[in-house]
Amino acid sequence: MRIKSEEGEKKRPDRFVSRDLTEDGEMAGSSPFRMRLVHLDLKGAPPKVSYLSEILPLFRALGANGLLIEYEDMFPYEGALRLLRARHAYSPSEIREILRLATLNELEVIPLVQTFGHMEFVLKHEALAHLREVAPFPNTLNPHEEESLALVGAMIDQVMALHPKARWLHIGCDEVYYLGEGEASRRWLQQEQNTKAKLCLSHVQAVASHVLARHPATTPLLWDDMLRAVPEDQLTASGVPQLAQPVLWDYGADLDVHSKALLMEKYRKCGFSRLWAASAFKGATGASQALTPTEHHLRNHMQWLQVAASGPADALQGIVLTGWQRYDHFSVLCELLPVGIPSLAVCLQSLLHGGFAEDVKARVENFLGISSLDITGVTSAGAGSFPGSDILALVTQVSLHLHSSVDELLQRDRYVTGWFSPYHRRRKLIHPVMIQHIQPQALSLLARWSTLAGELEAAMQRVFYPDAVDEWLEENVRPSLQRLQQLLQDLGEAAGAQSPRAGPGPDPRQEP
Incomplete structure (x- = not known):
């Protein structure tokens, strides 16, 4: 396989050429997940575009075919939203370059825009603080304000303007803490038949409807944690299953396979056309974790393979391998991206081949340039020679x-x-x-x-x-x-x- 660049054709480093590609370019192996997305969490230690140009070929070679990019304050918002930009936010031309690099490496990009919970990067600003659900806390958006929907609609439209070909848009909606505790929500909940679940679903329905109205070729995705406890009849009646696709997330090494299978069955009964899974390759074992416990994340992926095997073959559209960089906008950094690369390699290859046998271990060692990979410790033995391996060492x-x-x-x-x-x-x-x-x-x-x-x-x-x-x-x-x-x-x-x-x-x- 060759990479074309503006300077002409350049050959990939040998270990970045995947031995797992079939003649038509699809990944070989026994993975039940048609889409395998690497999550880039940009709310902490966002990589320079130059580093992405080095690491994306490795993602593809390891078995990824997509990226879930959580821009947060790294997106170059314009106009009234310009205040959301981080100091080193990507420029529009850099976003286009990231998309070009992704296309070059056959990685489909799904942007993620938070629209309900985890809105700290938006609601921390004094000019937008009046849109908080609970006045002192900047994490959750007030769903009762018309301006709230206008705000997230504007954010979505600006992101989509730079991602016009995106088939999916992730609208977040996880961990909507303190929902129902604001003054407007308390008054609303006093009315008969109003519940927190109904309040949550109505906002999700409004956001998803905006996406489909303005960008009809794009399907909204959302994290599933706020949906898990909602009764089937309420979830079905909300209309959300006809508008969006849930991403079932669990980062535990001992996740309950049977419970996940039951949850998938519930969502299918409610009318969701497609379901997604989300695992973790780093950033899920401690807010200040510096080194990635690869064995934990491998076990998490082995459990997800069991979940996929417990249902219909096409039950899960794909899996997102999350790589959290902060637990939230205000927390410290957890493992840096280069530090988590060996774990990502182990997890992707295990998903691709249905396990982590000796031949899979040998492939990972070859890809990373590591002579002897030890997954039982906090990191691999030897830093390897992949991009950023010096940082890992x-x-x-x-x-x-x-x-x-x-x-x-x-x-x-x-x-x-x-x-x-x-x-x-x-x-x-x-x-x-x-x-x-x-x-x-x-x-x-x-x-x-x-x-x-x-x-x-x-x-x-x-x-x-x-x-x-x-x-x-x-x-x-x-x-x-x-x-x-x-x-x-x-x-x-x-x-x-x-x-x-x-x-x-x-x-x-x-x-x-």
Whole structure:
């Protein structure tokens, strides 16, 4: 297979050429999922377009045939919506380039626009705060305001203007927290026969109807969690099953296969024409998770294969392999995209071949350039040679050893704990000979980690924008370096206080 570019034809790296393609370009294997979408969550550490140009061929080679792109504040909204843009939001030309790259790599793009819950990136702005369901909380949109529907309609129309060929549009609608708790909702719920379920469904119906009216060739998708507890008769009567397709999501390693099969049957009875699944390859095991537990995500995908096998062959249109970058707009970053690539490779290939046998493991190792893949640890053995593998290697070093090595010096080294404790540091007291034991260790450790931190910063700058690089380093690297720097500063001050020329130090028996 060849990639065409403006500079002429360039050959894919050998390991990116999938051995799983049939003559007509379809993926071989035993996957029950016709569509296999990699989710790009852009509300945290969004990759530069240059990195996407490197990694999308690998996605395709591993078995993906689509992307679910959750733009959030990275979309170049215009006009009254311009305030939604992040500082480094993609430009319209960059969006077009992403779509070109996706087409080049035979990846169908489905954009995702939040329209109900997870609206923090919109409702955090003072100019739009009056559209919150509950005034103090920016996560949920007030479904009673006409302006609310006009707002999400404008967002949808701008996104669709740059994605005119999209066959599906994901409208979010998950985790609509505090729904029914706003003043307008409380009044509405006091009326006979009004329920929170009815309130939720009416907004979903309005948003989906807008999509179909303005973009009739595009089918709305939505997360299914707000639908699970709705009685069948209410769901059927709402009209939503004729307008949209639900995406059943569960990221657990031990998801209940039988319950999922029953839920699928319920949705089919209610009239939904197609159902989708959603797993996770990263970003679902802890808000501040830095390294991806591949085994957890593999087990999640094995359970989804069982779910697919429990129903009719065409029950599920496809599966979204979610890769969350933040739990919500205000939370910290979880695993960076390059860190999750080995997990993604394992999960995609397992979906494609119906499991993770030795031959599938060998394929993954070949694709990633990893000599020996170990899925039982938090990350693979050896960083590999895929795009961004240097980030994986350095993040692994930081996550496994930086904090612990500094703790080892500050909390378990006998010279530090015995002769330069917090008590001594506050009073600038130290036996001069102890400086010779402590200072060289601290300087060596600081030099080692400062060098590695510089390498990681340079590697991340090639993939991410400056704010994401700064955030990750500030959360994960700089606090430990600052602890070492503070120790050395305290040593220097204590040494100065003990110098004969400095006069006698403070009486250690006297309180400061």
